[in-house]
Amino acid sequence: MGYCLAVGEFDLIRRLAPYLDVAGGQLLVGHGDDAAVLQVGDRGLCVAVDVLVEGVHFRRDLSGWGDVGWKAVAVNVSDIAAMGAAPTAVVVGLSLPPDVGDVEVEAVYAGMREACDRWGALLVGGDTVAAPVLSLAVTVLGDVAPTAAVPRSGARPGDRVVVAGALGAAAAALVQVEAGAVPDDRLLAAHRRPRALPAAGRALAAHGARAMIDVSDGLGADLGHLCEASGVAVRLRADALPVADGVAGAAGDRLWAVVCGGGEDFALAAAVPAGAADAAAAAAADADGVPAAVVGEVVRRGAGAAVVLTLPNGGTMDLDGLGYDHRHGTGDHR
C-alpha cells in the first residue's frame, strides 16, 4: 500500500497537494513518498499509515482474524522498509461492526502482536470504535539517520533497478480464487501473511540506493511512481525478475501481467548506482532471506511509457498504469 494517495487518483492528488506540507525545516520527506520523515532531536522519524478494509483488502473467507492483524502491520512496515528505516512502534485504529466479537478482536490483536515481534516494533495502543464495516487503520513509526532516508525521487539514468522479494504470489492466489480453483497454499500464504523486508531495505540503503519504493500495487505501478518522482524511466527484463514459486503455473498466459500488475508483493524496488547493484542485491537477499536481483536499468525519460518490460520472447510490454487502484477497486487483476 502506498503512503501516497491511491494509484490512478491523479486528479485527487492534485487537489489535495496544496493542503499538505512539503519537505523543509523539520520535515525531511513530505507527502508523496512511502513514509513521511520528520527530524526529532538527532533522529529521523518515519511515519506511514495504511487502511485495510474488509471486502477491499481482505476477505474473511480467505484470511483468518490473525492474518488480518498481521497484514495490517506488514503493509505499513513495508512502507517503512522502503525508506531504508527500521520499524519502531505501531498504533491501530480498529473499526468494528457488530458481528465481530471480543474473541475475534483478540485474534486480530494477536496477529498484530506476531507481526510486531517479527519486525521488532512495539505495539503501543490504539482506538476501537463501532462502525458498519471492519477496517484497520495502522500507523507505523520508524527510525532512520536523518540523512539516510531513501526517497522515491533520487533515481538517475544509468542506475540499476534492484528488486528484493519474490513477485506475483499473492496476485496469483487471487487469480486461482477468481477462477474457482483451490488456491495453492504457498501462494495464498503470501496474500494472508505478507512479509515486509525492512532488513533488505536497510541493506539496499547501505549499498547506496538512491531511490526506493515498496511494491504494493504492482511492480509496474510502483516503479511508475518512482519514475514520476525521479523524472526518469526504467527498462526491465522479464527473465531477470524474481518470480515467486508457483506463480507461472497459476497465472498461465497472464504471467507477466500478474507478476508486474497484481500487487501485494511487498517487495522492494530500488535504483542503485551501477557499480554497487550486484552487491546491493546480494546483501538484500542475505538480509531477509529472499530472492533479489538486478532486473533492469534507469534511463532518461522520453515521450513513451516510463516502465517498459522486455519479455523473454523479445517483445515489450508497457507497465504504466498496470496495477491496483485502492479507491475505486478497479485494478486490472483483482
Next chain:
Amino acid sequence: MGYCLAVGEFDLIRRLAPYLDVAGGQLLVGHGDDAAVLQVGDRGLCVAVDVLVEGVHFRRDLSGWGDVGWKAVAVNVSDIAAMGAAPTAVVVGLSLPPDVGDVEVEAVYAGMREACDRWGALLVGGDTVAAPVLSLAVTVLGDVAPTAAVPRSGARPGDRVVVAGALGAAAAALVQVEAGAVPDDRLLAAHRRPRALPAAGRALAAHGARAMIDVSDGLGADLGHLCEASGVAVRLRADALPVADGVAGAAGDRLWAVVCGGGEDFALAAAVPAGAADAAAAAAADADGVPAAVVGEVVRRGAGAAVVLTLPNGGTMDLDGLGYDHRHGTGDHR
C-alpha cells in the same frame, strides 16, 4: 476520544492488554493513557490515534465536510494536549464511500489543514481507500521533554482537580437536536469545530500537574479513568464547574448529566498539588483563552463511587460510568 480502548469495554481491554507493550525501555508511557510516549533521541515522542466514523461520531446534516476534517484533527490534538505535549504532525487514513466525491474530499482536507495550522502541526500525508462508510483515522504526533509527559496515573489524595475548557456545549446541542429543536449556534459550533487545548495542557504541566486526561467521553467517565489509573477517587463541586454558555437553558433538568456525561468537550482535567492549583487554573485559562477552575479534590479510594459530584442543592450524584461508549454507541446522552 480516549487513546485507551472504548469506555465500558473492560472485558475487551483485559483481553487485549497482553498483546500490547507496557512502559519500559524506550516506551515511556504505554497503552491506556491519552497517548503513548516513546523516547526518540533526546525527546519524548507522543503518538495518539482516533477514528471518527460517520453516523457514530458525526452526521452530515450537522457537520460540513470541513468540520469533519477539523474535528478529526482536534480530537487527537486533545489527546496530545492531555500529555502536556505540543502537537507536531498529523497523518490520516481516509475511508471513502462511493458517494463522496473529490470536491468533498478536498473540503475534508481543507478542514484538517485549518486545524493543523491552528495548533501548529504539520499535515504530512495519508492513505485514501474505498470503503462502504466514511471514516477518518487520524494519528497525531507530539513532542514533550522525556520526563515531562503527564500520565493519567499520578494523582494523589490532597491534590486539587483543575478543569480547563468549558463543559457541556456539544452535548447540549445534541440534546436540542434529539428533541427536534433547532440547536443553538454556539452549542452546535462546539460539536462541529471542537477546540483542543494544547497550550492549556502545557501550562498545567508546567504548574506541576501530576495526572491529566482530556474530557472526551464526559467528565465523569474520563475522571473515572484517571481515578482508576491513579488508584484514587475525586469529589467535585457542581457550582465550580466551568459550564459553557447556553448549556443550562438547553439541558434543562438534565443539566449535570449533560455537563458531566455528554462528552465531546475536549476540555482537560488535571490533578494538581493543592498549593499550585489556583495558579495552574489561571495559567491554563490564559494560555488558551478558555474558562478554567479548581473544581474539586482528589481523595483516597474507598468502597463507593470514584467520581462524586456535589450538586448546588447539597445532594450528590455518582458520575462513575456516566459517559459514552464508543464501541456500542450506548452512551447515556447521545
